[in-house]
Amino acid sequence: MIEKTDSAASSAHSQGSDLHTASVTSRIDLAVHGAAGRMGRQLLAAIAERDDARLVGAADAPGQPSIGLDSSVLSGGHASGVKITDNAQSLIHEAGVIIDFTAPAVSLALLDATQGSQTRVVIGTTGFTREQLSRLKVHAQSRPMVFAANYSVGVTVTLSLLQQCATALGDDYDVEIIEAHHRHKVDAPSGTAIKMGEVVAQALGRDLSDCAVYGREGITGERDRKTIGFETIRAGDIIGDHTVLFAGNGERIEVTHKAIDRMSFARGAVRAAIWLALQPAGLYDMTHVLGLRS
Numbered sequence: 001m002i003e004k005t006d007s008a009a010s011s012a013h014s015q016g017s018d019l020h021t022a023s024v025t026s027r028i029d030l031a032v033h034g035a036a037g038r039m040g041r042q043l044l045a046a047i048a049e050r051d052d053a054r055l056v057g058a059a060d061a062p063g064q065p066s067i068g069l070d071s072s073v074l075s076g077g078h079a080s081g082v083k084i085t086d087n088a089q090s091l092i093h094e095a096g097v098i099i100d101f102t103a104p105a106v107s108l109a110l111l112d113a114t115q116g117s118q119t120r121v122v123i124g125t126t127g128f129t130r131e132q133l134s135r136l137k138v139h140a141q142s143r144p145m146v147f148a149a150n151y152s153v154g155v156t157v158t159l160s161l162l163q164q165c166a167t168a169l170g171d172d173y174d175v176e177i178i179e180a181h182h183r184h185k186v187d188a189p190s191g192t193a194i195k196m197g198e199v200v201a202q203a204l205g206r207d208l209s210d211c212a213v214y215g216r217e218g219i220t221g222e223r224d225r226k227t228i229g230f231e232t233i234r235a236g237d238i239i240g241d242h243t244v245l246f247a248g249n250g251e252r253i254e255v256t257h258k259a260i261d262r263m264s265f266a267r268g269a270v271r272a273a274i275w276l277a278l279q280p281a282g283l284y285d286m287t288h289v290l291g292l293r294s
Helices: 038-049 088-093 104-113 130-139 153-172 191-203 263-276
Strands: 002-004 026-033 053-059 097-100 120-123 144-147 174-181 212-214 228-234 240-247 252-259 282-284
Touching (some): 026 088, 038 263, 053 088, 053 263, 088 104, 097 104, 104 120, 104 130, 120 263, 144 263, 153 191, 153 252, 153 263, 191 228, 191 240
Parallel strands (some): 026 053, 026 097, 097 120, 120 144, 144 282, 174 228, 212 228
Antiparallel strands (some): 002 026, 174 240, 240 252
């Protein structure tokens, strides 16, 4: 829901044709699903930074030690008055937009539980199978939803640069994608790396499912010029590094994004949630949120 906190400073008549001088401030009611996770904690903190949004609900899995705590215990901020619940469905009655960073099965269960409620949802979960993605897209037919492999504003701009590079360089350049994440990440390659591969493949007129090569070992033979290679690193506390290498004869281009702080993802997801509050039903990603495409 959207709460109006200030009224227009003066009538439209007194302002002539310039309606933009009216001073109207609104706050979007947000909830976080998966609040005790790495990203959940960052999301709680990111919402607290905003003047145009407020936290009204937070949920985590039943049995977690976070249940019943004030959300500030997880975010490190001031007391919010919002207690962590194990009843995700209760978020429907509290929030206009739910931000979900959990696991594929958990995200889909949330979508099933909120079906028919028109509750807007921002999905940051990765690792979906094709069948699970199909189910997610069906849900987006009846309500607004943002789904992105990565909510960093920088990554979104990087994807736009990759599309331009691939279109200009064409098939004369080999493409390799190298990604690194912390030891706790359970899916590989990362959702961001896959998205990068999809963007490049589409620009080159290829189907990633047909041309992707995931790692190499042994006698592999000469490289097929139309493949897109993926290499995965899992080590330490690396938040997220992605490099796309375009290698031609005599030169190469490397497009790299490095995440230094998870707050960049959280801030992007909150920005997406605020944007989504005013959108019609449909499936969106961060390029829509940033106005990079209609």
